Amino acid sequence: MASDIKILTDRINIPGIETFEVYRKNGGYEAVEKALKKMSPDEVVEEVKKSGIRGRGGAGFPMGMKWSFLAKPEGIPRYLVCNGDESEPGTFKDHYLMKNIPHLLIEGMIVSSFALGATKSFIYVRGELMYVIRILEKAIEEAKNAGFLGKNILGSGYDLELVVQPGGGAYICGEETALLESLEGKRGNPRNKPPFPAVKGLYQSPTVVNNVESISTTPWIINHGGDEYAKLGIGKSTGTKLISASGHVKRPGVYEIELGLPVEEFIYSDQYLGGIRDGHHLKAVVAGGSSVPILPANLILKTANGEPRLMSYESLSDGGFATGTMLGSGGFIAMDETTCIVRNTWNFSRFYHHESCGQCSPCREGTGWMEKVLFKIEHGQGKMSDIDLLVDVAKRIEGNTICPLGDAAAWPVGSAIRHFRDEFEWHITHPHEATQKGAVFSNESILV
Amino acid sequence: MSEKIEFTTERLKKVEEIIGRYPADRKKSALLPILHLAQEQYGWLSSATMDYVAYILDIQPVEVYEVATFYTMFHLDPVGKHVIEYCRTGPCCTMGGEDVYDHLKQKLGIGSNETTKDGLFTLKEVECLAACGWGPCFQIREQFYMHLDNQKIDEIIEDLSK
Numbered sequence: 001m002a003s004d005i006k007i008l009t010d011r012i013n014i015p016g017i018e019t020f021e022v023y024r025k026n027g028g029y030e031a032v033e034k035a036l037k038k039m040s041p042d043e044v045v046e047e048v049k050k051s052g053i054r055g056r057g058g059a060g061f062p063m064g065m066k067w068s069f070l071a072k073p074e075g076i077p078r079y080l081v082c083n084g085d086e087s088e089p090g091t092f093k094d095h096y097l098m099k100n101i102p103h104l105l106i107e108g109m110i111v112s113s114f115a116l117g118a119t120k121s122f123i124y125v126r127g128e129l130m131y132v133i134r135i136l137e138k139a140i141e142e143a144k145n146a147g148f149l150g151k152n153i154l155g156s157g158y159d160l161e162l163v164v165q166p167g168g169g170a171y172i173c174g175e176e177t178a179l180l181e182s183l184e185g186k187r188g189n190p191r192n193k194p195p196f197p198a199v200k201g202l203y204q205s206p207t208v209v210n211n212v213e214s215i216s217t218t219p220w221i222i223n224h225g226g227d228e229y230a231k232l233g234i235g236k237s238t239g240t241k242l243i244s245a246s247g248h249v250k251r252p253g254v255y256e257i258e259l260g261l262p263v264e265e266f267i268y269s270d271q272y273l274g275g276i277r278d279g280h281h282l283k284a285v286v287a288g289g290s291s292v293p294i295l296p297a298n299l300i301l302k303t304a305n306g307e308p309r310l311m312s313y314e315s316l317s318d319g320g321f322a323t324g325t326m327l328g329s330g331g332f333i334a335m336d337e338t339t340c341i342v343r344n345t346w347n348f349s350r351f352y353h354h355e356s357c358g359q360c361s362p363c364r365e366g367t368g369w370m371e372k373v374l375f376k377i378e379h380g381q382g383k384m385s386d387i388d389l390l391v392d393v394a395k396r397i398e399g400n401t402i403c404p405l406g407d408a409a410a411w412p413v414g415s416a417i418r419h420f421r422d423e424f425e426w427h428i429t430h431p432h433e434a435t436q437k438g439a440v441f442s443n444e445s446i447l448v
Numbered sequence: 449m450s451e452k453i454e455f456t457t458e459r460l461k462k463v464e465e466i467i468g469r470y471p472a473d474r475k476k477s478a479l480l481p482i483l484h485l486a487q488e489q490y491g492w493l494s495s496a497t498m499d500y501v502a503y504i505l506d507i508q509p510v511e512v513y514e515v516a517t518f519y520t521m522f523h524l525d526p527v528g529k530h531v532i533e534y535c536r537t538g539p540c541c542t543m544g545g546e547d548v549y550d551h552l553k554q555k556l557g558i559g560s561n562e563t564t565k566d567g568l569f570t571l572k573e574v575e576c577l578a579a580c581g582w583g584p585c586f587q588i589r590e591q592f593y594m595h596l597d598n599q600k601i602d603e604i605i606e607d608l609s610k
Contacts (some may be wrong), residue, residue, distance in 0.1 A: 086578045087576055087578060088576070089537045089538050089539055089575075089576040089580065090539050090576075090580050091578065091580070092578045092579050092580050092581060092582070094578070095578045095579065126578065127480070127484065127519070127521045128521065128533075128574075128577055128578070129578070129591075130484070130590040131590045131591070131592070134590075163469045163470075165477075165480070165481065166480055166481055166484055167480065167519070168480050168483065168515070168518070168519025168520070168521045168522060169486075169519045169520035169521035169522075169574070170518065170519050170520065171575065171576070182480065183477060184474070184476060185476035185477045185478065185479035185480065185505075185511075185515065186476075186515065187514055187515055187518040187520065188519075203471065203474055229601075244581055245581055246539040246542065246543060246581040246583065247539060247542045247543065248542065252543070252580075252582070253581045253582075254580035254581065281577055286538075290537075290538055290539075290576075303575060331539075331580065333538065333539050333542060333580070335542055339542060344538055344541075344542070346534075347537065347538045347541055348537075348538050349539050351538070351575050351576070354575055355575060356457070357518075363566060418458035
């Protein structure tokens with residue numbers, strides 16, 4: 001049974017929690033005291049490893065393992081870079097966390113930097129969130145004045161400087177090597193790997209890049225221990241996860257859930273999304289941000305084997321791409337029967353076309369072709385052969401690019417056709433109706 | 449004669465502080481923050497402004513152009529006093545964005561990438577602003593406007609037109 005334990009958002013509604021004073025009074029910075037005074041860096045790494053926490057940016061790679069890959073050659077600085085570029089459509093949890101409780105991230109940055117031996121760390125925040133950057137800068141100033149940043153923190157001998165870096169508006173900079181390029185003052189073109197950032201990252205130095213939510217979790221792990229964290233969740237999906245919910249639900253917003261919560265409970269319980277808006281039926285869900293495969297309502301609630309689907313890395317991907325999806329960044333977009341899947345897929349394709357950095361031709365050209373063909377179908381000018389053409393283009397992008405943007409562009413198209421092919425066909429056989437405002441074809445058998 | 453491009457004294461101080469954040473041989477890292485600063489002062493980035501930024505950072509002008517043209521937040525043409533950047537991506541549209549943005553265009557009498565005749569408003573279509581559950585949304589400079597509907601849009605526009 002999933003509990004309603006909150007470890008990131010438990011204090012978020014306390015008035016004044018964005019200030020150092022209130023945050024400190026409510027247990028803030030205790031993890032810094034514990035780590036710097038009573039633990040060695042390796043012991044901090046060990047706790048994070050034990051917690052089993054997986055990267056919350058979308059890839060779900062074990063955070064402790066990522067930390068342990070960091071090269072430590074002597075005489076070369078190491079960097080921790082926090083990825084606050086949050087741009088995955090459907091995802092707004094880091095925005096929520098940073099603007100409401102900025103000191104949680106800063107506390108996490110201090111213990112994480114200490115663990116990795118970094119003395120200058122960066123928080124890269126998408127430029128559109130300039131107001132959040134100002135909130136973070138103010139919080140850093142407060143922490144510095146209180147002796148939690150700067151030289152010789154709490155008399156431990158450990159120095160740390162935190163820098164907040166604004167992006168300039170580019171989805172691709174959420175990809176960690178593109179982010180590092182951007183941080184170096186360049187275009188956000190992802191790098192070829194290897195070398196991985198753990199060996200050659202920022203300024204060619206060993207670097208760890210972690211998501212805002214991941215880093216914000218480390219104070220709790222230090223305070224309570226990695227084993228306690230690992231008790232939360234289900235299987236290899238340990239702990240809690242922030243889910244950003246949008247679309248046709250009664251209560252959109254950011255929710256912290258214990259991993260393992262049944263999807264059905266998450267959608268219909270009044271504690272969470274409160275169900276689909278009145279008088280409507282759930283048609284489809286994109287469960288982990290726009291990049292993950294879209295699923296029809298019946299397959300999001302239950303796996304192909306009829307098991308209840310859970311909010312966890314494993315359960316959401318049960319059935320592979322044939323009948324499953326991914327937890328991704330936790331961007332949960334619910335759509336009712338008024339949603340045109342073709343239009344939504346075209347919209348996402350336009351996004352990826354716009355955001356492709358243009359380095360790899362399969363992505364640069366393929367995303368443009370997909371957008372054009374989807375536009376044709378949506379506007380009643382499609383041919384039956386266009387559907388297979390889309391599948392073909394998507395397949396030729398997938399796996400053939402330097403970074404995962406290519407896959408991210410291909411998966412929504414492939415999955416939309418896999419599960420809603422009749423809707424694409426309807427647009428082609430009913431070109432006049434398809435162009436009418438508000439006209440939508442929904443196969444009623446998949447609605448819930 | 450075009451005006452001489454130069455940061456205000458206050459911003460020059462800020463530039464110095466920004467450059468000081470990075471290792472001495474990595475000054476170029478300051479490029480994005482300084483471009484934001486330049487846009488804050490001039491509203492958009494002309495070639496002259498970008499050349500000035502290149503001079504400040506001791507890099508080639510082309511290194512500034514290639515970056516300024518890559519990132520969507522930088523305006524490479526003059527813009528109106530208020531730049532409204534509305535999110536056109538899936539979740540905001542699912543939350544009713546398309547109709548709301550149609551209303552916004554009608555209200556201003558302009559389309560995307562256009563400026564009203566009085567120079568007050570420029571409309572820009574942007575991708576996801578990370579506010580999906582609070583959509584439809586747009587931002588004007590640093591301010592986010594969320595849960596938009598037609599009435600709210602009327603109020604915002606009228607308020608900014610005063």
